[in-house]
Amino acid sequence: MADLYPGRKRRNIVWTWLAYAATAFGLSWLVLILGALFWNGFGGLSLDVFTKMTAPPGVAGGLLNSIVGSLIQTAIGLAIAAPLGILAGTYLAEYGRYARIAYVIRFINDILLSAPSIVVGLFIYQFCVVPFGHFSGYAGGIALAVIATPIIVRTTEDMLNLVPNTLREAASALGMPRSLVIRHVAYRAVRSGIMTGILLAIARMTGETAPLIFTALGNSLFVVDPRGPMSSLPLIIYEFARSPYPEQQKLAWTGALIVTLAVLTLSITARVLSASRGADK
Amino acid sequence: MERAMTASAIENPQAAHSLPMDRARALGRLKLADGGFRVMTVVSALVVLALLLGVAISLFIGAWPAFQHFGLEFFVSDAWSPPKERFGAAAAIYGTLVTSIIAMLIGVPVGLGIAVFLTELCPPLLRRPIGVAIELLAGIPSIIYGIWGVYYFKPFMQAYVQPFLIGTLGEVPGVGYLFAGPPLGYGVLTAGLVLAVMILPFVTAISRDVFDTVPAFLKEAAYGVGATKFEVVGNIVIPYTRVGVIGGIMLALGRALGETMAVTFVIGNATKISASILSQGTTISAMIANQFADADPGLFTASLLALGFILFIITFIVLALARWMLAALQVKAGI
Numbered sequence: 325m326a327d328l329y330p331g332r333k334r335r336n337i338v339w340t341w342l343a344y345a346a347t348a349f350g351l352s353w354l355v356l357i358l359g360a361l362f363w364n365g366f367g368g369l370s371l372d373v374f375t376k377m378t379a380p381p382g383v384a385g386g387l388l389n390s391i392v393g394s395l396i397q398t399a400i401g402l403a404i405a406a407p408l409g410i411l412a413g414t415y416l417a418e419y420g421r422y423a424r425i426a427y428v429i430r431f432i433n434d435i436l437l438s439a440p441s442i443v444v445g446l447f448i449y450q451f452c453v454v455p456f457g458h459f460s461g462y463a464g465g466i467a468l469a470v471i472a473t474p475i476i477v478r479t480t481e482d483m484l485n486l487v488p489n490t491l492r493e494a495a496s497a498l499g500m501p502r503s504l505v506i507r508h509v510a511y512r513a514v515r516s517g518i519m520t521g522i523l524l525a526i527a528r529m530t531g532e533t534a535p536l537i538f539t540a541l542g543n544s545l546f547v548v549d550p551r552g553p554m555s556s557l558p559l560i561i562y563e564f565a566r567s568p569y570p571e572q573q574k575l576a577w578t579g580a581l582i583v584t585l586a587v588l589t590l591s592i593t594a595r596v597l598s599a600s601r602g603a604d605k
Numbered sequence: 606m607e608r609a610m611t612a613s614a615i616e617n618p619q620a621a622h623s624l625p626m627d628r629a630r631a632l633g634r635l636k637l638a639d640g641g642f643r644v645m646t647v648v649s650a651l652v653v654l655a656l657l658l659g660v661a662i663s664l665f666i667g668a669w670p671a672f673q674h675f676g677l678e679f680f681v682s683d684a685w686s687p688p689k690e691r692f693g694a695a696a697a698i699y700g701t702l703v704t705s706i707i708a709m710l711i712g713v714p715v716g717l718g719i720a721v722f723l724t725e726l727c728p729p730l731l732r733r734p735i736g737v738a739i740e741l742l743a744g745i746p747s748i749i750y751g752i753w754g755v756y757y758f759k760p761f762m763q764a765y766v767q768p769f770l771i772g773t774l775g776e777v778p779g780v781g782y783l784f785a786g787p788p789l790g791y792g793v794l795t796a797g798l799v800l801a802v803m804i805l806p807f808v809t810a811i812s813r814d815v816f817d818t819v820p821a822f823l824k825e826a827a828y829g830v831g832a833t834k835f836e837v838v839g840n841i842v843i844p845y846t847r848v849g850v851i852g853g854i855m856l857a858l859g860r861a862l863g864e865t866m867a868v869t870f871v872i873g874n875a876t877k878i879s880a881s882i883l884s885q886g887t888t889i890s891a892m893i894a895n896q897f898a899d900a901d902p903g904l905f906t907a908s909l910l911a912l913g914f915i916l917f918i919i920t921f922i923v924l925a926l927a928r929w930m931l932a933a934l935q936v937k938a939g940i
Binding site: 332333335336339340342343344345346347349350351353354356357360361364407408409411412414415416418419420425426428429431432433434435436438439440441442443444445446447449450451470473474477501502503504506507527530531532533534537538541558561562565566576577580583584587588591592595 | 635636638639641642643645646647648649650651652653654656657659660663664666667714715716717718719721722723725726727735737738739740741742744745746747748749750751752753755756757802805806809833834835836838856859860862863864865866870890893894897898909910913916917920921924925928
């Protein structure tokens, strides 16, 4: 017994230090990546970035058309994904909680949640680009909607599952029909939770690049009409980061900083929202 | 009928006292709205189902000309020549698997280590901030990993890591061929390492959640008989949560297999199979991202869609297994 003890203690210390080292390793990447973004992108942040168009090399340009394109396509994505996701999540949590089809849909939704986004891009290309014969902002928005829907379905269902059944029973006992119980009692109880899901979905859509390459394609002109090809921030980062011209590379970094700040702000807001809800209970 | 009547009185107090004609009309409208809402939720849920079927069917239809033209040859040939119209998936499938294996070899132990730190070692005050920081790593879009990888990580690999590997492991007989070739910076290893950082937070997040399901009395019992922390983790926590941890690892693998933008930037995009992990390669998703927008319609486009279909099937199987394992653990935790 006495011989075993030092060995066990040593092993414990070694593994403990390895766990510390793993954590330091993981955190250092976050610091390195965020540091590089600020170092290269912060200097480029100026009014020009938000007021000028992307320009050919040699001409001072900004990112206005890409920012507007990103906003429009995210709005299209959200306009489709939010109602679709909330209603589907409602079915899974309220009407069909124990139905066999609900188990299948839940499973499929979980698969969609982590399906490769490039495959979603190919699907929308086949579905929205080929039939109309050209790339469009609508196709890009629909591709983003396919990415965002499963996130909203999942959070809506999880949140509605937290609503105590006594609340539903009380409302039903007063004679409210099912749909009113859901809309006026259940939704109201989990409003901040559903908002969390929507914010997370917006964050995800803001950073997506792969599904836009061959749906929205990108556009160096200022367009607000989603019927034609459209630029977006991730697409312009993809293009300019591989450009040999320093001014375009600089804009790519500035764009990257803007995207990252937007995504992280959205996800932190979502986290705060859901945490404050937890405190209420 | 009785129920709906009371409900209309809640919505609109006058309705209950008005004429029977009005009341009947109000009730009818309410009933219609109630049923309509239900139908809308059912249809939305079915749309989610249709999305996945739509992905599978549309890709298969688009890929059919390539499967038909090349047959099984498509899966084993590493030829990729648009001018000659000869296409094979082997190089892309090989690159996808090798980068994912490298990512798993590094990302999984580190991710598990962080999860152990967060659940067993971390002071309670730091638990939340460090957990959130790791989750932020998962929130950073993959294009950002790409631009960072090509401007910082690639030069670092080229200047330090690859010459070191060539000089040491490259000289070892038996494994030397894995580290042969000039230090280009771009390559399979670089892509695998960037992927490792990207999947690490997924491994951590799920492992942490499943580690938290271990009943405290099990751990207390082990500590009570004198086990060290390492022994509690190795003999109680990990065996208890094995299925969930493996599920989380599979989920991370699904991510690694399908990851596109970060890989496209650093892998070098060379359609060939090389023994050396320092050489340039490609993956299914990188090839699609690079070539699809410029591909000629016909066999070229069909072959890229066929690659997409293969990627979809591989990730579907991996993700389905992952979900199945995680669901099994949930049932266990529920009891």
